[in-house]
Amino acid sequence: MNLPPVIQAFVLHFGEMGSRWGINRTVGQIYALLYVSPEPLCADDMVDRLGMSRSNVSMGLKELQSWNLVRLMHKPDDRKDYFTTLGDIWQIVRTLVEERKKREVDPTLSVLRELLMQNPAMADEQHAQDKMREMYEMIEMLCGWYDDVRRLETDRLIQLLSLGAKVQKILEVKDRLFALPGGRSKASAEKEG
Amino acid sequence: MNLPPVIQAFVLHFGEMGSRWGINRTVGQIYALLYVSPEPLCADDMVDRLGMSRSNVSMGLKELQSWNLVRLMHKPDDRKDYFTTLGDIWQIVRTLVEERKKREVDPTLSVLRELLMQNPAMADEQHAQDKMREMYEMIEMLCGWYDDVRRLETDRLIQLLSLGAKVQKILEVKDRLFALPGGRSKASAEKEG
DNA sequence: CACATATTTCAGAAATTTCTGAAAGTTGAG
DNA sequence: CTCAACTTTCAGAAATTTCTGAAATATGTG
Secondary structure, eight states: OOOOHHHHHHHHHHHHHHHHSSSOHHHHHHHHHHHHOSSOEEHHHHHHHHOOOHHHHHHHHHHHHHTTOEEEEOOTTOOSOEEEEOSOHHHHHHHHHHHHIIIIIHHHHHHHHHHHHSOOOSHHHHHHHHHHHHHHHHHHHHHHHHHHHTTSOHHHHHHHHHHTTHHHHHHHHHHHHHOOTTSOOHHHHHHTO | OOSOHHHHHHHHHHHHHHHHSSSOHHHHHHHHHHHHOSSOEEHHHHHHHHOOOHHHHHHHHHHHHHTTOEEEEOOTTOOSOEEEEOSOHHHHHHHHHHHHIIIIIHHHHHHHHHHHHSOOOSHHHHHHHHHHHHHHHHHHHHHHHHHHHTTSOHHHHHHHHHHTTHHHHHHHHHHHHHOOTTSOOHHHHHHTO
């Protein structure tokens, strides 16, 4: 590896982290390097700096493109392909979540849905299906929330995050304010959508 | 494998999913089987039903215990160890998130913190550190939010999730209600915590 | 303690994943 | 079309991870 120490440490760490997630070590390293680079890099730059084979870099870049994590660019009068990461850190997180959902959560939901349609042939299967339904409903709820939240603009999202659980308190205050004795208040109507 | 078809399909799916996460295939299968079982199982039950070696089951259970995902039990007059999953699905999700944070997010934060202390020796390192800081702050914000939300009781959490982004609207309503011309309102005071 | 029942460890086999160099493919310029 | 510059593919090598059987360890019972 041929990198300044701080960058090398960062790249190595993300290589390790990558291998804990589905992404492999070299893909993690390539991405980390691109993330901290001030300029787009071409494959040969990465070969030099990361010390891996040209073909490995090529495969890694292909995978990163399939994750929508990297953008292909060109420089004028240069036939090489250059790459950069895509968007700011929040956009990166959004993309990561979106892609992982697509690859992991959605297929799981569809397996569960299918299994829940089967007729249980015995008590154990019945019980298993009940547990699967519990899981299915939990995932659906998280997906519904995600589907709402992903549409927020980033500064709204940040605002919401900084609020944390204080939302609860605000809801309580609001409920008290709008509460009408024995009636369905405007607040609860809104809360229930 | 020696399992009813619906359960087998579930177990196989979670095996595959497990291998996309850090968890390996057989550990995923063991957990899936325990999750849908009405009764605690002993290691030999798992050997029978999953068709893997006794030692493999033993190692898998050890790993699941280290993740706090499985509880060891005993039956009266029986020397075998029995195992169950731990808590309802929401508790399981909490545990998973907590453990993954501990193993993946916390170490990353500490690497980043350390790298941000270094003196940049050149422009590229300076730029890299800026990007790392951006990432560090994003992770800190997510952790802060998580730290708030994890304390909520499950039904409060569910309530919050079903609310989704509608929280935003409620905030807007609230801001409008409390807004005093030119003044720091009770609402904004609360929002800023 | 001796024995039977259980669980864990661990060295190496088996399987899977990652990585490489060589060859094939692509593309723009002359 | 031909060449040079560049990228991709892919078969097999290398590395890593997973899995197993055999041996070691632990534990309750008489």
